Amino acid sequence: MHIGVLALQGDVREHLEALTRCGVQATPVKHAEEIERVDGLVIPGGESTTISKLAVAFGLDGLIRQRIKAGLPVYGSCAGMIMVASNIKDPASNQESFGGIDMVVRRNAFGRQVDSFESDLEFKGIEGSIRAVFIRAPWVESLGPSVEILASVEVDGETHPVAVRSERVLATSFHPELTGDDRVHRYFIDEICGR
């Protein structure tokens, strides 16, 4: 099984290392012919406006959108979650997502960097708690009926989904790739890519 990590910008290396530890072939992808070949795609953490603008500038957005529609397994963390959302609540100018999950995400929902945090989290389908690192993270503002919530956090009495799945697309607000704990990547490979 060959998983590509979209290498336009962001913490590509951490995702490649996590995937490699899980025993799949993992390579950075940033050309159309590379994206056409992969069995699954990870969209890393990074700056979603940058990833979006580069994808458009190099004509990769249409291809990625088309492959997601055709059932390509995709996992997006943080900026990646924004990129697989059908709608961005507060996009930067000309910022477009790839889509894949019927949901509205809010960028930088938890605040600025001073509000970035880590905490333990229960994740449906993974035993025990995981350490979740949120960095200027988005959350899911609203979602369609086809979307399953895998984890949520409560902020000021309100519950916000931070990990969701819709068929073959997985998204987390947080960064499992920064912790050395590969269970979310394993979940993606085993449960979604169907290793």
Place this chain on the structure above:
Amino acid sequence: MSQDVTKVVGSDRVKRGMAEMLKGGVIMDVVNVEQAKIAEDAGAVAVMALERVPADIRAQGGVSRASDPDMIQAIQAAVSIPVMAKVRIGHFVEAQVLESLKVDYIDESEVLTPADFEHHIDKWNFTIPFVCGATNLGEALRRINEGAAMIRSKGEAGTGDVSNATTHMRKIGSEIRRLTSMREEELYVAAKELQAPYALVKEVAQTGKLPVVLFTAGGIATPADAAMMMQLGADGVFVGSGIFKSGNPAQRAAAVVKATTYYTDAKIIADASRGLGEAMVGINVADIPVPHRLAERGW
């Protein structure tokens, strides 16, 4: 499933992780809202809000300090990407002020006039992460020991001359490679020579890289400059005066972003470099008298 989380803010992982998210990106100096929007539109991963870009600080002289909070907050309100700002070396109250403004990263920068010629800021005391400049590995590790969560090679800011950035990137890279080939007992001497803590020296020897993200700064003016720094091992680049002191900032900014992502693809770099108009005029570092070289600041 839903839980009232016990949040830990300002941990190493959260501070260093923020820099990991900037990798492969370009951080641009901006002096007003209009420039910040151009940078965001061009695909910058963050902007550095400051009152004068290094080229103007150089030209105008005088004491250079942290920027007006109004100016920083106007930029924060105008863009959705991270906003960084600079403080003088050792000026921990300027840093407290920036933390209260919730800037996303503080650059303890040699580009401003140092406030302390002996001590840098104790960066562990802050929730906000810091980036610091370094010309060599020892300097980088001293900054990390003080709590820096990101390092940038210094180069010579405000010149448009990339030669010092090259020197510093090569120096840091070769010093790291040297450590990885050493026997364990030799690392004690290496730590002494680098004037850096043994634990950090040992960590670098084992992993073959800095424990934090390493960007390049200082003198980058063209897409090819940015791509060269990436090929020399930078995780990303800062562009200071190079964009908004050029003929067509919006186009140049977008071109530098493209070249930073496709840094090994000469054809893309060539295409990005076409028709950009005039680059910043620049000053040869060799023509700047040593006391006026910014990279010498910091210890």
